[in-house]
Amino acid sequence: MSNFETIAANPTSIFALIGVLILIFFVLYIRKMKFTTKILVHISMMLALAIILNAIRIYHFPQGGSVTPGGMIPLLLISFRYGAGVGTLTGFLFGLMNLIQDPFIVHPVQVLFDYPLPFMSMGIAGLGIFAGRKFLGTIAAFLGRFVFHFMSGIIFFANYAPPEMSPAYYSLTVNGMMVGAEVVICLIILKVLPLERILAAMK
Numbered sequence: 001m002s003n004f005e006t007i008a009a010n011p012t013s014i015f016a017l018i019g020v021l022i023l024i025f026f027v028l029y030i031r032k033m034k035f036t037t038k039i040l041v042h043i044s045m046m047l048a049l050a051i052i053l054n055a056i057r058i059y060h061f062p063q064g065g066s067v068t069p070g071g072m073i074p075l076l077l078i079s080f081r082y083g084a085g086v087g088t089l090t091g092f093l094f095g096l097m098n099l100i101q102d103p104f105i106v107h108p109v110q111v112l113f114d115y116p117l118p119f120m121s122m123g124i125a126g127l128g129i130f131a132g133r134k135f136l137g138t139i140a141a142f143l144g145r146f147v148f149h150f151m152s153g154i155i156f157f158a159n160y161a162p163p164e165m166s167p168a169y170y171s172l173t174v175n176g177m178m179v180g181a182e183v184v185i186c187l188i189i190l191k192v193l194p195l196e197r198i199l200a201a202m203k
Contacts, residue, residue, distance in 0.1 A: 012107070012109055012155060015151065015155060019113060022117060023112075023116075026120065030085065030089055039082060042082070043078060043086065043089070046074035047090060049074040050073075050074040050075055050094050051094070051097055053069060053073070054068050054071035054101070055101070056069055058181075059181075061174065061178060063104055063174075064102060064103075064114065066102070067181045067185070070185050070186050070189040071182070072119075073189055073193075074090075075094060075122035076122060076125050076141065076186065078090045078126075079125040079126030079137075079141070080126060080195075082126065083123075084124065085123065085126075087122055087123030087126040088122075091116075091121065091122040092116050092119065092120045095118065095119040096115065096116060098119065099111065106156050109156075110155075113149070113151055113152035114149060118144075118148040119145065121145040121148065124137065124140050124144050125138050125140065134195065135190065138183065138187060139183060142179055142182065142183040142186075145179055146175055149171075149175040150171050150172060153167070153170065153171025153175055154171045157170075158170070
């Protein structure tokens with residue numbers, strides 16, 4: 001069996017490779033960024049607010065993950081204000097804090113796909129293509145988060161699926177409900193918030 005066939009036969013190896021490549025790209029990108037005191041203060045403030053909001057759980061899933069009253073709003077705001085780079089960094093830091101707050105660990109690679117990587121996806125909302133289309137950016141960010149949780153569910157939580165349900169369908173159902181509820185709550189809050197005034201105040 002060739003090396004490629006060996007890797008392909010072990011999905012965990014593929015996931016590990018994907019996760020490591022994303023983190024390497026992230027580190028290389030972050031090294032080129034310049035951080036002012038104001039940016040660091042805003043990152044700290046939004047991290048603290050996100051941690052507080054995520055501690056208030058509307059529903060907590062048995063295998064980890066929660067529905068919160070807009071826990072991702074601070075990460076979205078920092079992404080809207082400073083762009084995808086700072087948003088991704090804030091999401092990464094939040095993922096590490098979330099791992100400390102609410103750990104559910106079954107495999108080292110699963111930690112990557114359920115903690116840092118999904119929340120780094122919140123930076124997608126700050127991409128230039130979503131300038132002026134913040135709702136669309138928010139949906140794209142949550143879609144990115146869902147993809148990581150979904151892949152983790154298929155590989156690492158397949159044994160939690162009922163016998164009559166495929167791991168893919170189980171992961172789609174559980175993570176779809178969690179991420180779907182979160183995105184709906186965040187969209188409602190963003191609609192109510194004086195968003196432009198908040199972003200202007202951050203400037």
